Amino acid sequence: MALTRLKPFLRDYLLGVAAIAAWYLFENRHHRGFWFAAVALVLAAAVLAFAFLRKPLKTERIALPLLVGPNWIWPGTVLKAIVLILLFYTLPWQVFGSSSGRFLLAYLFAGAGAVFLASRDEDTSLYTQFMLVMLLLGGLYKLASYLPSIQSTPFSLGWSEGSRYYNASTFFARQVYGRSLPLPVLHPSRYLMQALPFAFGSTSILLHRIWQVLLWLGMTALGAWALARRWGQRSQLKLGWLVLALVLFFFQGAVYYHLMVCVLLVLLGYKRERPVQTLIFGLLASVWAGISRVNWIPAPALLAVSLYLLDEPLGERNWLKYLSWPMIWTVLGLAVGWAAKQVYMQLSGEPPAYFDSAFSSALLWSRLLPNATFFLGILPGILLVMLPAMILLWQAWRGGLGRRLHWLRWLGLGGILLAFFGGGILVSLKIGGGGDLHNLDGFLVFWALISGSLLLGGYTPESAGANQAEFTYIKPGLALLLGAAVPVFFAFLSSAGWAWPDQSINRAELAELRQALQLVQDEPGDVLFISERQLLSFGELPGVSVYPDYEKVFLMEMAMGNNRAYLDKFVGHLEAKDFSAIVLDPVGIGLQNERQSFAAENNAWKKLVLYEILDSYEPVLSWQNGEVNLLVPRGRTDLIEALKAIRSAP
Numbered sequence: 001m002a003l004t005r006l007k008p009f010l011r012d013y014l015l016g017v018a019a020i021a022a023w024y025l026f027e028n029r030h031h032r033g034f035w036f037a038a039v040a041l042v043l044a045a046a047v048l049a050f051a052f053l054r055k056p057l058k059t060e061r062i063a064l065p066l067l068v069g070p071n072w073i074w075p076g077t078v079l080k081a082i083v084l085i086l087l088f089y090t091l092p093w094q095v096f097g098s099s100s101g102r103f104l105l106a107y108l109f110a111g112a113g114a115v116f117l118a119s120r121d122e123d124t125s126l127y128t129q130f131m132l133v134m135l136l137l138g139g140l141y142k143l144a145s146y147l148p149s150i151q152s153t154p155f156s157l158g159w160s161e162g163s164r165y166y167n168a169s170t171f172f173a174r175q176v177y178g179r180s181l182p183l184p185v186l187h188p189s190r191y192l193m194q195a196l197p198f199a200f201g202s203t204s205i206l207l208h209r210i211w212q213v214l215l216w217l218g219m220t221a222l223g224a225w226a227l228a229r230r231w232g233q234r235s236q237l238k239l240g241w242l243v244l245a246l247v248l249f250f251f252q253g254a255v256y257y258h259l260m261v262c263v264l265l266v267l268l269g270y271k272r273e274r275p276v277q278t279l280i281f282g283l284l285a286s287v288w289a290g291i292s293r294v295n296w297i298p299a300p301a302l303l304a305v306s307l308y309l310l311d312e313p314l315g316e317r318n319w320l321k322y323l324s325w326p327m328i329w330t331v332l333g334l335a336v337g338w339a340a341k342q343v344y345m346q347l348s349g350e351p352p353a354y355f356d357s358a359f360s361s362a363l364l365w366s367r368l369l370p371n372a373t374f375f376l377g378i379l380p381g382i383l384l385v386m387l388p389a390m391i392l393l394w395q396a397w398r399g400g401l402g403r404r405l406h407w408l409r410w411l412g413l414g415g416i417l418l419a420f421f422g423g424g425i426l427v428s429l430k431i432g433g434g435g436d437l438h439n440l441d442g443f444l445v446f447w448a449l450i451s452g453s454l455l456l457g458g459y460t461p462e463s464a465g466a467n468q469a470e471f472t473y474i475k476p477g478l479a480l481l482l483g484a485a486v487p488v489f490f491a492f493l494s495s496a497g498w499a500w501p502d503q504s505i506n507r508a509e510l511a512e513l514r515q516a517l518q519l520v521q522d523e524p525g526d527v528l529f530i531s532e533r534q535l536l537s538f539g540e541l542p543g544v545s546v547y548p549d550y551e552k553v554f555l556m557e558m559a560m561g562n563n564r565a566y567l568d569k570f571v572g573h574l575e576a577k578d579f580s581a582i583v584l585d586p587v588g589i590g591l592q593n594e595r596q597s598f599a600a601e602n603n604a605w606k607k608l609v610l611y612e613i614l615d616s617y618e619p620v621l622s623w624q625n626g627e628v629n630l631l632v633p634r635g636r637t638d639l640i641e642a643l644k645a646i647r648s649a650p
Helices: 003-027 034-053 070-090 099-118 126-145 161-177 188-194 205-234 239-250 260-269 275-290 299-311 324-348 378-398 407-428 438-456 476-491 503-520 552-560 564-575 599-616 637-648
Strands: 526-529 579-584 617-623 628-633
Touching (some): 003 126, 034 099, 070 099, 070 126, 099 476, 126 476, 260 299, 299 407, 378 407, 552 564, 617 637, 628 637
Antiparallel strands (some): 617 628
């Protein structure tokens, strides 16, 4: 291999190795041992190698031994990548226990893979091969992270998992519970999609979990495909690789799967020469956005406008005539989206005051920068996501990109990006947000569409003779390396580990919970399932009816928004001891300080919900290592003794 080809890549690559190794050493500075020393050596070696590569080299080529035939290099790379990911999820090594350690090993693997893959063909870019190996690792890691979600334990696998299945079940409440129930206030379209197995009478939690994983992976892939196909053959990557790159890009938020419906409808329905068809699909997407999230209501119309600004030159037209259809799409899209929201509010069975509680919730400005809840911080995090494309766009601008679009088109595209950037930042700073970038989901979609189209030539220049693919200043090396590393870095932030609960223990604990609930059935009042409501949705507790109010996720939303009317009503029920028992998650009463993750949310819950519960109810039995608790009214000594006797019985 020619060293003139290898040397620039190695210099950029070694900078990345040094940066990731330094991050690992900082992150693990209090846990020094073998792996700490090993990574310190990697850092030193990277620095020395980088310094060595700055000097003139005496040879022009190096020979790399091929241990397998050229046709087996890629299959071998895939197999080794699978083994590496399996090791991440199965071995308890310290280096695998931190995202920086896993990412460093993946980065080293991708660098070695790139060199050997590129050695087959002198015309193959080392940066491209590095990107492909990194995308492969990121895709495998993300896929592996969903495997623990596919299991049959009846108890919730996460803080809000059980709530999702309950909310989905309300759309088919008559089939599931024998009576109608209020529909979800939060993310109705998400739960409508999750409800499909209930439509077919499925009460298998395993099937519902499989369906949710398919929604996450399938809808994200479909949205990525709809965007990738727009760029056709302009990308250096084949369609499959480009789809994988976009999937990992969207998961940096993540962009939730119910929002991908809007993206799909607009991308598939948009036709430059058929504005009425574009309007129809945009309005359908606006209806869906209206029952999704309030900040997504303008997204469908502005997606269509973005496509128009990219595809349609202004030419000699008057700007009002040029913008006539975009204005129609925007005004009608906003109106239809807002109307859909109002109609759903009336059909939901819940008071309108329960909707949009986030408008009254507090702003946590500390989450803008690195903090205990999100170590990157919202602003550095989203800037890191943007960095690779920003480098390329700057180079392209210097190469003449700015002259290829009319200033009005630039103004429109920039204004749309700025609106979703600012809105996403604001929503992320609300209490309950800021743990990741998912509230910047709209911006991520528009950034992918606009920056990708500009860089890959997916637009129409003002001058018919201009070739939008020629940017004389573009040097994609480092940006391409970052473009592969950054989304994989975000994928690796999720912990590696497969937890498989002991099903015999789960069955025994569920049987004990059933026995406890039989004892309280003759008591006055309903059993309130604040948490673990999916046990009712899937028929695990025969004879126990569902009390629709005060479900955990929504109760938390009301606490974070300090909705006094809702909370005072809840406290009134507690003081009157209207519930025969309450099923609740952990009952620890300690408050958190700002150095702990989600401290503001934790403290709001404990002050406004948990303390009020414990004033009138006391915990008697717990399961799942304290994650599931049964509380009964204080002063009911006879009932408490009878419940405790369940555990002491042979």
